[in-house]
Amino acid sequence: MKTSLDLNWTGNMSFETEMNGHKVVLDADPSVGGENKGIRPKPLMLLALAGCTGMDVVSILKKMRVELEDFNVTVESNMTEEHPKHYDKMHVIYTFKGKNLPKDKIEKAVSLSEEKYCGVSEVYKKAMELTTEIRIEE
Incomplete structure (x- = not known):
């Protein structure tokens, strides 16, 4: 079974995707250039x-x-x-x-x-x- 995911850059260090009908936002800490708009990947x-x-x-x-x-x-x-x-x-x-x-x-x-x-x-x-x-x- 093959699965894929599209992660879209929304500016600066922020990205977002939709998974199972839910929006997920990723972002970095301000100390490394992010704006704390979302969760960290790790x-x-x-x-x-x-x-x-x-x-x-x-x-x-x-x-x-x-x-x-x-x-x-x-x-x-x-x-x-x-x-x-x-x-x-x-x-x-x-x-x-x-x-x-x-x-x-x-x-x-x-x-x-x-x-x-x-x-x-x-x-x-x-x-x-x-x-x-x-x-x-x-």
Whole structure:
């Protein structure tokens, strides 16, 4: 399956595109010539990982009939100091809230996402260290 994206320059350091009917604006920090009109490109990598695995986990847990009160995915990253600056490590923290949550099913859902379903995780594992933490709160 082939996919493409058109990113249009809107002046200075700003670009925009439309994805799935939603406008996305990218821009740089004013310290490097941007106007802070949009998000930075590299942090989108964290969002892509959190969104991909988060949606997987929610879908899998629904099929397992696990009811969550709240769910959060945090991605912590480390960026290199030298150019080209890039992430060399990401740590994913899954925080689940609810009553009597089954730890085994939650661990299975996270594992299935990371090992079988999340394409973002699959690519990132080839490029950097990717670690996981699961937190369950009542």
